Amino acid sequence: MQNFKTDFEKTLKESNLSEKEIAFKNLNAKEFSKQGFPNRKDEDWKFSDINQIIKKEIGELKFYTGQSKEINIDEDVLLSEIKHNKLIFVNGQLAQTDFSSEEKSKIEFLDNKNDTEDQSVENSLINLNNALANKSYKLLVKKNYQIKNPLIIYHVSNNKVASQNINLKINFEIEENSSLKLIDLVKDKGNKNFINIFYNFSLEKNSVLKNYKIDQFENNNIRYMFNNIEQSSNSVSETFYLSKGSTFSKNEVKCDLKGEYSSAFVNGIFSLDKDKHHEIKAKINHLVENTKSYQLVKSVLENKSRSVYQGKIYVDSKAQKTDGYQLSKAILVDETTEFNAKPELEIYADDVKCSHGSASGSLDENSIFYLMSRGLSYKEARELLINGFLVEVINQITDEPIKKLIKNLYGLKNEY
Amino acid sequence: MREKELEKLKDYKYGFSTDIENFKAPKGLNEDVIKFISNIKKEPKWLLDWRLKAYNRVKVLKEPNWQKPKYPKIDYQDLYYYSAPKSFKDKPKSLDELDPKLIETYNKLGIPLNEQKRLNGIAVDAVFDSVSVATTFKDTLTEKGIIFCSISEAIQKHPDLVKKYLGSVIPITDHYFATLNSAVFTDGSFVYIPPGVRCPMELSTYFRINASDTGQFERTLIIADKGSYVSYLEGCTAPMRDENQLHAANVELIALDDAEIKYSTVQNWYPGDKDGKGGIYNFVTKRGLCKGKNSKISWTQVETGSAITWKYPSCILQGDNSVGEFYSIAITNNHQKADTGTKMIHLGKNTKSKIISKGISAGFSDMTYRGLVDISPKSENSSNYTQCDSLLMGNKCGAHTIPYIKNKNSNSNIAHEATTSKISDEQLHYCQQRGLNSEEAVSLIVNGFCKEVLQQLPMEFAVEAQKLVGISLEGSVG
Numbered sequence: 001m002q003n004f005k006t007d008f009e010k011t012l013k014e015s016n017l018s019e020k021e022i023a024f025k026n027l028n029a030k031e032f033s034k035q036g037f038p039n040r041k042d043e044d045w046k047f048s049d050i051n052q053i054i055k056k057e058i059g060e061l062k063f064y065t066g067q068s069k070e071i072n073i074d075e076d077v078l079l080s081e082i083k084h085n086k087l088i089f090v091n092g093q094l095a096q097t098d099f100s101s102e103e104k105s106k107i108e109f110l111d112n113k114n115d116t117e118d119q120s121v122e123n124s125l126i127n128l129n130n131a132l133a134n135k136s137y138k139l140l141v142k143k144n145y146q147i148k149n150p151l152i153i154y155h156v157s158n159n160k161v162a163s164q165n166i167n168l169k170i171n172f173e174i175e176e177n178s179s180l181k182l183i184d185l186v187k188d189k190g191n192k193n194f195i196n197i198f199y200n201f202s203l204e205k206n207s208v209l210k211n212y213k214i215d216q217f218e219n220n221n222i223r224y225m226f227n228n229i230e231q232s233s234n235s236v237s238e239t240f241y242l243s244k245g246s247t248f249s250k251n252e253v254k255c256d257l258k259g260e261y262s263s264a265f266v267n268g269i270f271s272l273d274k275d276k277h278h279e280i281k282a283k284i285n286h287l288v289e290n291t292k293s294y295q296l297v298k299s300v301l302e303n304k305s306r307s308v309y310q311g312k313i314y315v316d317s318k319a320q321k322t323d324g325y326q327l328s329k330a331i332l333v334d335e336t337t338e339f340n341a342k343p344e345l346e347i348y349a350d351d352v353k354c355s356h357g358s359a360s361g362s363l364d365e366n367s368i369f370y371l372m373s374r375g376l377s378y379k380e381a382r383e384l385l386i387n388g389f390l391v392e393v394i395n396q397i398t399d400e401p402i403k404k405l406i407k408n409l410y411g412l413k414n415e416y
Numbered sequence: 417m418r419e420k421e422l423e424k425l426k427d428y429k430y431g432f433s434t435d436i437e438n439f440k441a442p443k444g445l446n447e448d449v450i451k452f453i454s455n456i457k458k459e460p461k462w463l464l465d466w467r468l469k470a471y472n473r474v475k476v477l478k479e480p481n482w483q484k485p486k487y488p489k490i491d492y493q494d495l496y497y498y499s500a501p502k503s504f505k506d507k508p509k510s511l512d513e514l515d516p517k518l519i520e521t522y523n524k525l526g527i528p529l530n531e532q533k534r535l536n537g538i539a540v541d542a543v544f545d546s547v548s549v550a551t552t553f554k555d556t557l558t559e560k561g562i563i564f565c566s567i568s569e570a571i572q573k574h575p576d577l578v579k580k581y582l583g584s585v586i587p588i589t590d591h592y593f594a595t596l597n598s599a600v601f602t603d604g605s606f607v608y609i610p611p612g613v614r615c616p617m618e619l620s621t622y623f624r625i626n627a628s629d630t631g632q633f634e635r636t637l638i639i640a641d642k643g644s645y646v647s648y649l650e651g652c653t654a655p656m657r658d659e660n661q662l663h664a665a666n667v668e669l670i671a672l673d674d675a676e677i678k679y680s681t682v683q684n685w686y687p688g689d690k691d692g693k694g695g696i697y698n699f700v701t702k703r704g705l706c707k708g709k710n711s712k713i714s715w716t717q718v719e720t721g722s723a724i725t726w727k728y729p730s731c732i733l734q735g736d737n738s739v740g741e742f743y744s745i746a747i748t749n750n751h752q753k754a755d756t757g758t759k760m761i762h763l764g765k766n767t768k769s770k771i772i773s774k775g776i777s778a779g780f781s782d783m784t785y786r787g788l789v790d791i792s793p794k795s796e797n798s799s800n801y802t803q804c805d806s807l808l809m810g811n812k813c814g815a816h817t818i819p820y821i822k823n824k825n826s827n828s829n830i831a832h833e834a835t836t837s838k839i840s841d842e843q844l845h846y847c848q849q850r851g852l853n854s855e856e857a858v859s860l861i862v863n864g865f866c867k868e869v870l871q872q873l874p875m876e877f878a879v880e881a882q883k884l885v886g887i888s889l890e891g892s893v894g
Contacts, residue, residue, distance in 0.1 A: 043482065317811045332826035335793060341821040343832070350808035350838040358821055361829035 004033060007063035008131060015134060028130035035124035044123065047308040047340045048279045050224070053248050057222060058192050063132060063165045071095040077156050077187045082405050084183070085151040090158060091190065092166035094137070099151075106145040110138040122254070125224055129167045129198045136169040141207075143175045150181035150210075150402060155197070157190030157221070164193045171200045172209075174235075179208035181399060186245060188219035197225040203235040205259065210399055212240045215249055216409050223249040233259025240397055241268035242406065243278045243307075250279040256287060257319075263292040267396045270298070270330075271410075272305035272337075279308035286319040293323070298393050299330035299360075300386050301337035310342045311356070317348040326356035331363055331389060387412055441498035447471065450599055453498050457568050457602075460575060470588040470598035477592045484784045484816065485724045485753030487697060490662060497600045497633070553617065563608040564619055567635055570606035577608055581639055585668040585705045585732070594701040597633045597666040604634035604665070609644035609675070618874055620649040623665075636667040640675035642708065647678040649877055660688075660723055665700045673708030673735070678716070680873055681729075682881055685721035692751025692780070695723025702729035706738035706764075714741040715758065716872045718881045720888040723752060728786065730759035733767035733795075740769040743869040745881075747888045748781030748813070757787035757804075757819075762795040762828070771802040774866050778809035778889055784816040791828045798828040806836040807865055809858075809889070859886040 008029050012022065037051040038044070054061060071090045078086075086098040087109075099107050141147065157166065174180050188195075203209055215223065223246045229237050241251050255264040266282045284293040299307040313324040330339040343356040363385060371381035391412060397403040407413075441452045450471055454464040479490075557564050563574060571578050588598045605621045623634060640646055663685065669677050679702075688695025698721075704713035715729040725748075731740030742758040760769035769789070777783040789800045806815035817834045839861050847857035862885055863870070870878050870885075 320811070330823070332823060335796075335826045337826060338822070338824045340823075341819075341832075343817075343819060343821075343834075345806075345817040345834060345836055346814070347806070347808065347816065347836050348814045349811045350813075351811075352808075352836060352838075355833070355835040356817070357834070358819070358832040359830065360821070360823040362826045 003060060004063050010064050011132060011134070025131050028127040032124050032127040032131055035127070038123050038125065042123070044281065044310070047310070047342075048248070048250055048277060050222070050248075050250070053277070054194055054222060057220075057247060058163050058194060060163065061165050061194055062163055065092060065134070065164065065166065072158070073156070074158075077154060079152060079185070079405075081408065082150065082401060084149050086154065087151065088154040088156060089168060090156045091161050091164075092168055092195075094135075101149050102147060103145065106142045107147070108140040108142070110140070111135055122226065122252070125196055126198055126226060128165070129169055129196050132165070133167040133169040133198075136171065138171045138173065141174045141178045141180050144177045146179045147181055150183055150399075152183045152185055155184065155186050155188070155195070157188045157193060157195075159189045159191065161193055162191040164190070166193055166195045168196070169198045169200075171202075173202045174204060174207040174209060176204045177206045178204075179210070181210045181402065182212070183402065184211070184213040186215040186219070186223070187217060188221050188246075190219075190221060192220055192222070194222045195224070197223075199225070199227045201227065201229040201237070203229065203231045203237060203262075205232045206234045207232075208235065209237045210402075211238065212242075212397070212402060212406065213251065214242045214406065214409060215245045216242055217245045219245050220247045222247060225249075225251050227251075227253040229253065229255045229264070231255065231257050231259060231262040231264065233261055235259065235262045236265075237263075238265045238398060239267070240406075241280055242271075242410065243268060243280065244271045246276070246278070248277050250281065252281045254283045254285070255293070256285045257291040257293070258287050260288050260290045263294075265293070265396070266295045267393050268297040269390050269393050270307040271300050271390065272307060273302040274305065275303070276305045277307075279310070281310040283312045283314065284324065286313070286315045286322040286324065288316075288319055290321045291319060291323075293325070295326045296393055296396060297328045298390055299328075299339055300333065300390060301330065301339060302333040304336040306338040306340070308340045310344070312344040312346065313354055313356070315347040315349050315352055315354065320349050320351040322349065322352040322354065324352070324354040328358045329389075330360035331386065332360060333363060439500050440496045443496055444493045445495070445497060445600070449497050453600060453602060456498070457571070459571055462579065463571060466583070466588065467599050470595050473588060474592065474595050474599055477595060479592045483726055484755045485726065485782060487660070487724055490697070492596075495662065498602055556616070560613050560616065561610040562613060562615055563606065565606055567604045567606045567637060570637075574606075574608070577639065578606070578637070581637060581668070581670055583668075585670060585703045586666050586701055590701070593664040593699045594666055597635060597664050597701070601633045601635035601666065604636040605638075606636070607638040607646060607648065609640045609646045611642040611644060613644045615644070615646040618647050618649055620651070622651050632661075632663045632665070634665045636665070638668070638677060638679070639670045640672065640677050642672045643674040645676045647874060648680070649874065650679070650681045651684070660695055660697055662697045663700065667700070667702040667729075669704035669713055671704065671706050671708060671711035671713050671738075674710045675708060676712040676714075677704065678714045679704070679729075680716040680877055682718045682877055682884065683721055683725070684884060687721045687750065687752050688723040690750050692723070695752070696721065698722035698725045698727065700727040702727060703732065704730065704740070705732045706735050706740060706767075708735045708738075710737045711735050712739040712741075714743070714872070716743045716869065717745070718869070718873070718884065719744070719746040719754060719756060720884050722754075725752075725754040725756050728757050728759055730761065731769060732761045732763065733769065733798075734763045736764040737766045738764055739767070742769075742771045742773070743872045744773045745776070745866045745869045745885065746774070746783060747776045747885060748778070748783045749888055750779040750781060752781045754782070755784040755786055757785045759788040760790070760800055761788070762791040762798045762800070765794070765796045765798070767795055767798045769800045771800070771804070772868050773804040774869055775804070775806040775815055776809070776862060776865070776889070777806070777813040777815050780812045782814040782816075784818060786818045788820040788822070789830055789832075790822040791825050791830065793824045795825055796827045798825065800830045802830075802832040804834045805865070806834075807862070808836065808838050858889060862886075862889060
């Protein structure tokens with residue numbers, strides 16, 4: 001933590017910010033210095049003590065990034081399977097923007113937007129982000145526009161960075177009757193960095209957000225991502241997590257259903273091995289009548305890995321006729337693994353339908369026996385069962401081409 | 417005046433107080449008070465040392481504050497830690513010497529202490545404020561070798577057993593309220609069932625807080641030796657007072673090989689008035705240890721009283737093949753608050769646990785189920801099933817479910833289900849159409865909702881509990 005103060009001052013000196021912006025950053029830096037990284041004593045971090053994890057995995061963390069002049073993008077990081085718009089961040093810096101397939105007047109990407117207003121801060125990592133993110137970006141989808149191709153945001157780090165804290169902040173605004181398809185793709189070659197990403201979404205009337213987050217490729221970084229979604233009436237948000245590659249990852253999503261008939265879907269897959277520790281934390285706030293939310297999270301755990309699911313449905317006393325559902329399931333493949341869940345309901349209205357379920361256990365021996373008696377090897381039988389278990393979540397994806405892409409990336413055949 | 421009082425009593429019929437001269441320890445919490453308590457109970461030195469050790473820890477511990485219902489700070493120096501009817505300074509030898517006023521109090525409560533009058537064969541230990549006043553059916557039990565007496569008596573007569581087991585499930589290094597209890601506990605029940613004995617009758621303790629400004633800190637210790645069985649009931653009431661009173665009890669259960677303990681509670685402490693004034697703070701630590709192989713501990717609770725209920729009767733499943741069960745009905749009305757649930761900690765192999773929790777909230781109340789299921793890596797082939805259902809009446813109340821699920825063993829299964837709903841208009845309409853008024857209809861539906869838990873209670877209690885469920889919800893519809 002000694003690093004933080006000096007690194008923060010160094011970063012501030014190099015930037016040319018307005019007084020207001022500096023004051024905002026100072027305020028956040030002060031708050032972070034006071035609180036430090038969240039630890040186990042914090043109820044939200046009970047199962048994933050990030051303070052300890054950073055200490056153990058990284059040790060001394062560097063907060064100063066500096067501005068490197070040239071950024072090379074390895075061509076092999078780009079996806080060729082699907083036509084898409086691009087935002088490429090290398091080591092936390094914007095390297096390329098490409099919205100060539102969209103109507104110019106309808107999509108706007110601003111990289112000079114700095115927040116000076118305090119958003120509702122959930123934890124000290126957001127403070128850290130506010131203090132250090134060198135720029136915050138804003139993507140605007142204007143009225144009555146359906147995005148043609150998905151936008152892929154590449155989160156790339158190259159092997160030049162190590163033990164570094166990388167912060168990124170993007171605000172998204174989707175105006176009335178518009179839609180955005182967004183894929184976050186993690187491609188890391190950097191070594192043991194702490195990556196802290198904060199997205200803010202604002203969904204106007206009748207808008208649709210489809211957000212898929214893919215952390216598929218093996219890397220040894222620590223990752224935290226917070227999605228804050230505010231929804232107006234009749235809007236739909238769909239969030240999907242494929243949580244697999246990083247050493248540690250915590251994905252947090254908070255949805256405020258502020259308009260009637262809005263709905264939120266959160267689905268996730270954990271597929272972990274080798275000491276990995278991942279968490280998904282979802283909080284859905286039903287604030288008005290006739291809103292709906294659905295959460296489905298499945299884990300397959302092997303080899304000393306551990307997954308955590310914390311889901312919360314909050315129903316305000318005004319939010320009658322709420323429909324909320326939560327389900328988490330886990331297969332513990334061997335005895336060294338651990339599954340922790342805290343599915344919470346906090347309900348203040350009486351005319352609601354809310355339920356949750358959670359189940360965890362081993363692979364069903366009877367099913368394996370059944371498959372083996374029909375000629376499959378043990379390995380094949382196991383694979384078939386696990387894939388069948390996980391594919392249910394992938395099948396929740398409402399966008400066909402992206403569903404296919406994700407199945408491909410995950411290595412599932414299309415028959416599933 | 418009298419009429420007014422009677423009017424008040426209609427809501428909570430146990431709300432009367434008994435005018436009895438009390439003998440109290442000086443107000444406040446300090447070493448002298450603890451020595452005073454220990455001295456008056458003629459306790460051996462080891463117990464005093466144990467209490468003082470606990471007290472030293474209390475001084476450094478902080479009150480927990482993660483619970484949902486918040487309460488104003490309790491001034492621990494402004495409480496009496498010992499209060500006993502004056503006539504008790506020299507303990508009466510038999511029931512005939514009991515203060516008639518006390519007997520009358522218990523008669524009013526529906527618990528006659530005279531054995532002749534008791535036909536249904538339940539042995540009762542009655543605790544009034546800080547002391548145990550009477551234990552019935554002692555002879556019948558002694559014949560079988562069963563020890564059922566107040567814990568003060570057990571400390572005198574069976575010091576070895578007490579020394580061996582006291583604090584073995586809830587150590588003095590535990591949380592704030594448990595440790596406070598260890599320092600200042602006054603009385604409670606002690607049960608020992610010898611090997612192979614099936615206790616022939618229900619054992620029961622009846623707790624009553626009478627004096628004002630007192631905290632009740634009772635301690636119950638139940639030991640079921642190898643192959644034995646016991647069913648134990650606990651009931652509680654308190655007079656209506658405007659101030660909040662603290663009740664911080666500790667209950668420890670120990671089941672050795674093949675033993676079974678069934679512990680049932682009907683908690684009906686004074687819940688405060690309609691505006692949330694007064695009432696008992698029920699901060700109780702209950703924990704059972706399935707120490708031996710094939711042992712079983714089952715908790716059943718019907719929680720209708722108290723301003724704030726904050727307790728988690730738990731099972732530590734240490735012995736292989738041991739079983740833990742938790743059945744709960746919690747009802748909150750008006751401004752009552754409850755944060756209750758259980759902990760099932762699986763340590764042994766092939767252990768099983770089952771949690772059925774039914775929460776009903778009405779009025780302005782707030783109800784939280786909070787539970788932990790923890791299966792440790794060594795606890796192979798274990799399983800848990802949890803079901804918690806909540807019923808809401810009106811949109812001024814809250815119902816919350818906060819389960820913690822930790823599975824660290826791949827051969828073990830955990831299943832959890834929870835639902836939240838309300839009484840549908842169709843259900844009400846159906847009942848009313850058949851001639852029930854709306855309150856009867858609600859009572860019927862709620863009893864149906866709670867049936868799974870009510871079934872677990874012993875007969876005599878089940879009837880009482882069923883009535884209680886109806887009464888607690890009176891006035892919550894319409």
